[in-house]
Amino acid sequence: MTLKPKPLAPDSTLLDAWDLRWPERRLLLLCLLCMTLGFLMVLGSGLAAGRALHPLDLLPLFVYALCLLVMHLSLVAARFQGDQILLATLAFLAGFGLLAQYRLGAFDTADPAGPGLLLFPLGVLLMLTACVALMHGRYERLAAGLWIWGGLSLALVAVLLLIGQRYRGAVYGAGLITPTELLKVTVVLFLASFIDRHAKPLSNWGKGFPRPPLRDLLPLAGFLAVLAGLLLFQRDLGMLIILGVTLLVMLFAGTGRIGYLVLGALGAAGLGALVLAFFSHGQSRIAAWRSPFDDPTGNSWQILQGLSGMYSGGLWGEGFGRGNPEYTPIAQSDFIYSVIGEELGFVGCALVIVFFLIFFSRGLGIADQTRSSFGKLVCVGLVSVLATQTFLNLGGVTKFIPLTGITLPFISHGGSSLLTGFISLGLILAISESAPGSARRQTVTTKRARAGAEAPRRRVREAAPDLHPDPSPGEGRSPAPRPDARASGTAPPRRTSRKKPVARSKDPLD
Template sequence: MTTQPQSPVTVTPALPNRRNAELFLLGFAALITTVALLIVEANQEQGITWDLLRYTVGYLALFGVAHLAVRRFAPYADPLLLPVVALLNGLGLVMIHRLDLAEGTASSGGLGGTANQQMLWTLVGVAVFAVVVIFLHDHRMLARYGYVCGLTGLVLLVIPAILPAKYSEQYGAKIWIQFPGFSIQPAEFSKILLLIFFAAVLVAKRELFTSAGKHVLGMDLPRPRDLAPLLLAWIASVGVMVFEKDLGASLLLYASFLALLYIATERLSWVVIGLALFAAGSVVAYHIFGHVRVRVQNWWDPFADPDGAGYQMVQSLFSFATGGIFGTGLGNGQPGTVPEASTDFIISAIGEELGLVGLAGVLMLYTILIIRGMRTAIAVRDSFGKLLAGGLSSTLAIQLFIVVGGVTKLIPESGLTTPWMSYGGSSLLANYVLLAILVRISHGARRPITTTRQPNATPIAAAKTEVIEKV
């Protein structure tokens, strides 16, 4: 009796896991954050105390734990993702502390004020990041729960709209769920859940979105009966803008869906039709709803009411003008003159004290993060992972454009927060979940590939098989 020879297993050489490089970059991020904090304390004549060392050690320990989770459970993940976010988070903490000093809410023995609360939310966010990295063994598991994620995301979007104003409305927008002592902004989590749903549906129903209709102006238009998903996304985004008075979330969710649709189909016609629908809805909303009209008028001419509705935008523009090219220096400006500077307008505070050069550096960090996310989307081998990584990266890019465009008067101000920098627990938690999913996908893209070689295959045939399996 003869036995069949076993097929040898070949492991394709993978990129180095670069975990030591990640650890070095985390230490560099901690150094920059510490120096920035010391500069703020010195320029504000607060004195250097040992309490600051406690925060520095805590910051290092916190991201050290996150690094260990990645090293153990996602060793082939992109080494730049976590350090870049750690630096953005650290600079955000420093700037929030600076704003606390301007408002007189910081304590003499430490950070105090909202900076302490943000540090607590950072602790929770990094813990959630580690949990997702540990228990999400494979990003493809999320595709199984695509419809559950979509339903949950829609429910979270609807809840603030149906709650009484005293439980859901702040600063004129019904986007909160308020509990005794704290509140959450469910739209921050909806964007991730809906992206998972969109990616799962686009993979399962790709033929529906790629079916061509009439050819007009060099574009293959979709068939009218295939427009239902786009119309549903449009109705949901307009509903958020109208009933929750949240322009930022409406634009972010709809633009993210269009970006994901374009990535999946590579057809510009979907984007053109989608933008036309959104433009039409925005024009109608402008003429019908007062809160939309006020936002647009403040964008068009904030100096028409500089002490009233346009005050925040006017002060933001003055902050950028004061900062100039190199800024006033950390701790030397007057960022407290901009209302809600620690949340919606933290970019204005950065532009004043770090100037155009410093703001460009911060935007470059976001650009690195977005590019690495897109490279992950290109490198990962499954369609769901490609769409999800591309969608998450596109969402970051769109949100950054909406935030920076709003505070610089390029587009109407939206009320969105700057990821990982602005004060806010919901935003910080949701963005750390987003980061954890990106880390997981990048691990799947970079890890070694195990292939099986046929017993009698020639080296050339085996190489061809390996290439096919890699693709």
């Protein structure tokens, strides 16, 4: 199945746009089929356990199908010509998260208007709004709000510190929401705008170290210092790590200097030493990671239960809906991956990782094809945020790195994280619509190429002499033959052998 349909013409109709997005339509139908089978498995497990069915048990599946339909028809109506695989990949991951949350009882079917079930449609609405509003290159206008994004980022953290409440070592807003999740978008927009404006000074290098001018470095360093201080005071080490990695990746993408990544590795080592020395919250997590069996009923209880559940899943798992995720604390949020390993086994875990890799590779491919330097940096930054978040969650659950409290994008229970992920996808889709590989760019490029190829032909036709002029009305017959000189008795004129001088070229190379 080819995924490169014929691009739309400028005078295309809605039917043409419908035909253009047939690959996406097939992939979305495949996602719906997979989620339907998953919901039937969960319902079958409930029936086998003696649980009575509720009339609204299939409501999450209906909401998911309706959201897929709205997404697809909205992009068709907008004549969107961007990436078609990225949206289908997100549809699978977000649908899988919806299914996992339903299996864990996160949705109250007796209260259909509850916040849990409304987050998914709200995220779809935000994604479509961002995509349609910023397509056709309109996302470039975001670069003008450099310090608007910076000020908004600092205000989010400062206000949360003033009015938030502490819970399990971190600071949350009302209803345990985390408005600082928006930093994943606002900080990326700030960094993309700043690096795009100061790419040349930031590329200055000397003696193996970056040496940008102070007038270009001080504004960025001051903003990052204030933001890092606020996040440390809030004890949000996970967000600090995500934004730090994103900063280094965006600096590398904007300047091409790999030394920024080396300096980032040194900075990470220094941050680890700082956490060990001054933060008791981080010290307890590192101790639980290094020696989980020293405190099996305390700080290490969660990670040990998660590892036990993944081990019991084996290769194929115990079946969707047949595991015991209730033994793992906060399974629906931080440890959703351990539930996948327990009920779907190694195969289910690998499938989730494969879809995340497809998502990240498509995002980086869009960044590589984008001609706008600002769009490239935004795309790289958003993909870096989601990839770092995924690595921190999977690494913590599998005991590869210490736990950070970061959720798994699109799958874990967390409204702020889910909505931020949908907004990020809307931005990436808007950028993909203006990339050379998109159908819209193919249409524009084809028109310009045809116009450029036709112009020289017109100039050649206008400049070339007419070697075969049309005969005048009296010249329809062939010319009469010349009279024979010998027959007329007159001698032909004598030719001279003298040649005319050839004019020298004025070209200095002759």
